[in-house]
Amino acid sequence: xxxxxxxxxxxxxxxxxxQYAIYSNGVQEIVPAHELKNKxxxxxxxNQPLKIKLGLDPSAPxxxxxxxxxxxKLKQFQENGHTIQLIIGDFTGKIGxxxxxxxxRKQLTDEEVKHNAKTYFxxxxxxxxxxxVELYYNSKWLSPLNLEDIINLAASITVARLLERNxxxxxxxxxxxxxxxxxxxxxxxxxxxxxxxxxxELGGNDQHFNVLMGRHLQEYFGKEKQVVxxxxxxxxxxxVEKMSKSKGNYIGVDEAPHEMYGKTMSIQxxxxxxxxxxxxDFSLAEKxxxxxxxxxxxxxxxxxxxLLGRTIVRMYHGEEASIxxxxxxxxxxxxxxxxxxxxxVTWTGEESxxxxxxxxxxxLQKSKGEARKMIQNGGVKINGEKVEDLHLLLAIEDKMxxxxxKRKFVRIKK
Amino acid sequence: xxxxxxxxxxxxxxxxxxQYAIYSNGVQEIVPAHELKNKxxxxxxxNQPLKIKLGLDPSAPxxxxxxxxxxxKLKQFQENGHTIQLIIGDFTGKIGxxxxxxxxRKQLTDEEVKHNAKTYFxxxxxxxxxxxVELYYNSKWLSPLNLEDIINLAASITVARLLERNxxxxxxxxxxxxxxxxxxxxxxxxxxxxxxxxxxELGGNDQHFNVLMGRHLQEYFGKEKQVVxxxxxxxxxxxVEKMSKSKGNYIGVDEAPHEMYGKTMSIQxxxxxxxxxxxxDFSLAEKxxxxxxxxxxxxxxxxxxxLLGRTIVRMYHGEEASIxxxxxxxxxxxxxxxxxxxxxVTWTGEESxxxxxxxxxxxLQKSKGEARKMIQNGGVKINGEKVEDLHLLLAIEDKMxxxxxKRKFVRIKK
Numbered sequence: 111x112x113x114x115x116x117x118x119x120x121x122x123x124x125x126x127x128x129q130y131a132i133y134s135n136g137v138q139e140i141v142p143a144h145e146l147k148n149k150x151x152x153x154x155x156x157n158q159p160l161k162i163k164l165g166l167d168p169s170a171p172x173x174x175x176x177x178x179x180x181x182x183k184l185k186q187f188q189e190n191g192h193t194i195q196l197i198i199g200d201f202t203g204k205i206g207x208x209x210x211x212x213x214x215r216k217q218l219t220d221e222e223v224k225h226n227a228k229t230y231f232x233x234x235x236x237x238x239x240x241x242x243v244e245l246y247y248n249s250k251w252l253s254p255l256n257l258e259d260i261i262n263l264a265a266s267i268t269v270a271r272l273l274e275r276n277x278x279x280x281x282x283x284x285x286x287x288x289x290x291x292x293x294x295x296x297x298x299x300x301x302x303x304x305x306x307x308x309x310x311e312l313g314g315n316d317q318h319f320n321v322l323m324g325r326h327l328q329e330y331f332g333k334e335k336q337v338v339x340x341x342x343x344x345x346x347x348x349x350v351e352k353m354s355k356s357k358g359n360y361i362g363v364d365e366a367p368h369e370m371y372g373k374t375m376s377i378q379x380x381x382x383x384x385x386x387x388x389x390x391d392f393s394l395a396e397k398x399x400x401x402x403x404x405x406x407x408x409x410x411x412x413x414x415x416x417l418l419g420r421t422i423v424r425m426y427h428g429e430e431a432s433i434x435x436x437x438x439x440x441x442x443x444x445x446x447x448x449x450x451x452x453x454x455v456t457w458t459g460e461e462s463x464x465x466x467x468x469x470x471x472x473x474l475q476k477s478k479g480e481a482r483k484m485i486q487n488g489g490v491k492i493n494g495e496k497v498e499d500l501h502l503l504l505a506i507e508d509k510m511x512x513x514x515x516k517r518k519f520v521r522i523k524k
Numbered sequence: 525x526x527x528x529x530x531x532x533x534x535x536x537x538x539x540x541x542x543q544y545a546i547y548s549n550g551v552q553e554i555v556p557a558h559e560l561k562n563k564x565x566x567x568x569x570x571n572q573p574l575k576i577k578l579g580l581d582p583s584a585p586x587x588x589x590x591x592x593x594x595x596x597k598l599k600q601f602q603e604n605g606h607t608i609q610l611i612i613g614d615f616t617g618k619i620g621x622x623x624x625x626x627x628x629r630k631q632l633t634d635e636e637v638k639h640n641a642k643t644y645f646x647x648x649x650x651x652x653x654x655x656x657v658e659l660y661y662n663s664k665w666l667s668p669l670n671l672e673d674i675i676n677l678a679a680s681i682t683v684a685r686l687l688e689r690n691x692x693x694x695x696x697x698x699x700x701x702x703x704x705x706x707x708x709x710x711x712x713x714x715x716x717x718x719x720x721x722x723x724x725e726l727g728g729n730d731q732h733f734n735v736l737m738g739r740h741l742q743e744y745f746g747k748e749k750q751v752v753x754x755x756x757x758x759x760x761x762x763x764v765e766k767m768s769k770s771k772g773n774y775i776g777v778d779e780a781p782h783e784m785y786g787k788t789m790s791i792q793x794x795x796x797x798x799x800x801x802x803x804x805d806f807s808l809a810e811k812x813x814x815x816x817x818x819x820x821x822x823x824x825x826x827x828x829x830x831l832l833g834r835t836i837v838r839m840y841h842g843e844e845a846s847i848x849x850x851x852x853x854x855x856x857x858x859x860x861x862x863x864x865x866x867x868x869v870t871w872t873g874e875e876s877x878x879x880x881x882x883x884x885x886x887x888l889q890k891s892k893g894e895a896r897k898m899i900q901n902g903g904v905k906i907n908g909e910k911v912e913d914l915h916l917l918l919a920i921e922d923k924m925x926x927x928x929x930k931r932k933f934v935r936i937k938k
Binding site for chain 1: 615619622666667668669670671672674675676678679680681682683684686687692696699701702703704705707708711712
């Protein structure tokens, strides 16, 4: 790639530095950083937008704040006029895992893929301007590949290089099987970049190997190499593990405002800076100001966290919902009194019910097992009184208030 | 596979044992032996021929005795009514090696593949009844495979299993690159067995891994598994290395009778038993008789070797040529006199010529370098006198006899 930086005017050079500061803020790694500058320079010099790629797994369309780290970064590129290329990995989705070993990679029908893509679209629309986004299904170019094409593709990479991927080398070393077809997933992902001539690919830090494959394959096929921007992984509410739905430590972008606000308030203080950086839409200057105030003690951590909660709710539900969610939180948790908008449920069941059954029937707990645990942990109250007997038989009364955890309430109507 | 052996009549069981004794004679390994018996039993019980597969590399059509080891085994199956499936690996031939690293695997055109197949056919016709042979080009089923098919194929095998192949594990251990596409060659070879539903695949002992892949893939695709019959590798004239054209230690099936006979006479005594076993058309009883006579001393090794020479020439050039070749050999080498059929060359060159140039101009040596070595080794005679001076300037005379090595003569006409 030729050097565009040296061709820029002084004003363009300033614009280059401005954009670079935005894009490089809060990232884990840029491979390589000087090429990102040159890509921006190319865009400024040729007056053409850059193509920014993000690949999506069509089997997991529930978007949570962990995903928004990369979406917020995409948004920065979009706000500066660059083109977002979203790729639904439907080819992989439709073939599933032929060995049937991976539950996550079950075979999807065309309808499921379309449905999941739509779900992505709706959720992404809360962050990105979806009218300007380019959407691709990679089955378009992967399905027609024949054995000769694939032999050519496979010839681009050595087995040793593939075994450098952490999970592969680990599995080989510990005798856990790697099916040969698994070697093809990074190649397919990389081939997407060849077909779309992406300038930049974004990914979570755990996608390091896969997104670099795009760079490798573009070079092999004589294309300009993409720059790889790796984003940090966001720890979930537990502050330890990567946010994920399966671990239950997530805040979904589709969750109700007061749920979202309440979960945010449960984040550990030390994580707050990272959350401000990665999941809010504050400018770089604003983020720095908050961090400075926190350090100097002029901003109380509780107030900062409430700002974070308001901001997250505002981003996904709007200003009004965010104020309401904060009020709700203050009422329930800070003042220790009941909220005013407790949902009412008309009781049509037995006159008296074991408390465990009641919780499940009211949909406050998913299973008897969970209900039992919640009682044992002291998380269940009837009319404000903690339930301590697992086998308590309750006589159902009108206006009875059942509370589970800090935020779930039901008022019984009889 | 169900047990057919127990369904056979006594007469059929005897026939089974007869065929098994023939097929198992002189082989390196049968994987697994009891299944070979059951395959023969199936054929006898159902009165259907077995399908016996041999894969051929379309890039190396010069057939030498090393190849005939497996062809002779095929012939035994053919003589008992089974069907030979010859597969020209034209798919691999036509794509070549995309990395361009393997000279042996250069890309072949359709014409070259066809030409090479024809060459095989002509040469194989000296051993097999080619009218009964089924010929296949594997591009027919490999070319149309798409990425989904290939992912399915690749899912059948683990990386660890592929790395068990000696050359792969060695290369990985020593840091020599293995391109991913190389993993596909054994899979493709195995897929041929799936498509052709082969009962038995033959191969040299160095093909162990590749031919077993057919067995593995047939099982994966729900077919009856083939039995693998591995033949020993034939050492060449040097008695050390595998016979191969590139090593110059071979006897080609297309070579002239007296060349073939002479080369056979240069085989080391210890190799003779193996040659009788692997490259002659003697029956098992005849082979055993020869070996016994050699051991008891009632057959002189020289006479045995002459019988071997006559037999090989007879197999490829007929009875008359074999007798003539033996006569030629006796005349030249055993009696120490000149043969009667020395080719005459009319000399049109200079009056006097350096001996090295003469050898090259008469086509007795390919290069001056080789001519020089031959003189240094004492292998050049002019009119029966050994040439000792590398720079000898010869005055060319009518009827001058130039001899190179033991078997090349030219009489100059002037």
